[in-house]
Amino acid sequence: MNDMKTFIQKMPKAELHLHIEGSLEPELMFALARRNKVEIPFATVEEVRDAYHFSNLQDFLDIYYQGMSVLLEEQDFYDLTFAYLSKMYEQNVIHVEIFFDPQGHTSRGVPFATVINGISRALDEGLKKYGITSKLILCFLRHLSEESAFETLEQALPYREKIIAVGLDSSEMGFPPAKFARVFEKAKAEGFLAVAHAGEEGPPEYVYEALDLLKIDRLDHGNRALENDALVKRLAESQIALTVCPLSNYKLAGVKDMRLHPIKRMLDLGLKATVNSDDPSYFGGYVNENYEVITESLDLTRAEILTLARNGFEASFCSADEKQAMIARLEAYGI
Numbered sequence: 001m002n003d004m005k006t007f008i009q010k011m012p013k014a015e016l017h018l019h020i021e022g023s024l025e026p027e028l029m030f031a032l033a034r035r036n037k038v039e040i041p042f043a044t045v046e047e048v049r050d051a052y053h054f055s056n057l058q059d060f061l062d063i064y065y066q067g068m069s070v071l072l073e074e075q076d077f078y079d080l081t082f083a084y085l086s087k088m089y090e091q092n093v094i095h096v097e098i099f100f101d102p103q104g105h106t107s108r109g110v111p112f113a114t115v116i117n118g119i120s121r122a123l124d125e126g127l128k129k130y131g132i133t134s135k136l137i138l139c140f141l142r143h144l145s146e147e148s149a150f151e152t153l154e155q156a157l158p159y160r161e162k163i164i165a166v167g168l169d170s171s172e173m174g175f176p177p178a179k180f181a182r183v184f185e186k187a188k189a190e191g192f193l194a195v196a197h198a199g200e201e202g203p204p205e206y207v208y209e210a211l212d213l214l215k216i217d218r219l220d221h222g223n224r225a226l227e228n229d230a231l232v233k234r235l236a237e238s239q240i241a242l243t244v245c246p247l248s249n250y251k252l253a254g255v256k257d258m259r260l261h262p263i264k265r266m267l268d269l270g271l272k273a274t275v276n277s278d279d280p281s282y283f284g285g286y287v288n289e290n291y292e293v294i295t296e297s298l299d300l301t302r303a304e305i306l307t308l309a310r311n312g313f314e315a316s317f318c319s320a321d322e323k324q325a326m327i328a329r330l331e332a333y334g335i
């Protein structure tokens, strides 16, 4: 496994499913709580880590929304994002497409501008300092109203050149994609691409809705699509990519044993699966750790690992030329 670990570490990679607020490490949470004089219900970093045991998505989300309460100033969003990019540089991740949850901040009185300016200043710096390219995806919180999503889309319009796509996240069960069909229709008309979390906990019908009603360009998670053969066939034929998050699936109890993780089956079925970390601070691993755990549990070959990495570049929202350049770097590495 050690040489596989080195192979994964050195391989050029992309990350396409990362909630920037989910990269808030306990150490930074404490530093920002102190800097901003925000009370948090933990006395030590260890206490925070001890609280990270979840039996489902909602369990996690309650702690995730509480954690982001320390983010108040533009510099906080900069520090959060730059810390993530520094980690990605160490891991040989050369391209990232990151989600942010504006409603998690505007609902606390933090202006949209503060959030996006802090994040995008760090992304610019990440390109200058590390050569990491990036795209930003605005997610609507699906447990909130359609009206709130429309308001958020309006707030985003002055920043449209900084945002490549809209997405849909938060509590899945009981909040089907159909609820946001009109918001996505408007976003697409404004020129944004679209992604949505679907089939993480929700049924295959939610994946169908994301495809047919939200007209998504990429599917976040999609694990439960495997329950429906016709849906698998459609995903395979269209080659719409799935942004799979192995450690997240394990920590949120969707997958009880990593040896049963479906990502290898997805590849065998011809699905365009990619490897991502979701909320690395909460789930115990960044991109490399996600590759490592599936490689070890599922006995993946180098060829399968390279396919997953190639899928990440192909499924990115970069131009054809940019994709080709990244794939060339991977091919040079994999030979």
Ligand SMILES: Nc1ncnc2[nH]cnc12
Binding pocket: 019, 022, 057, 064, 169, 170, 171, 197, 200, 248, 278, 279
């Ligand atoms: N895994 C996840 N699913 C849905 N919403 C999220 N927000 C942050 N992480 C999420």
Ligand SMILES: [Zn+2]
Binding pocket: 017, 019, 169, 197, 220, 278
């Ligand atoms: Zn996610």
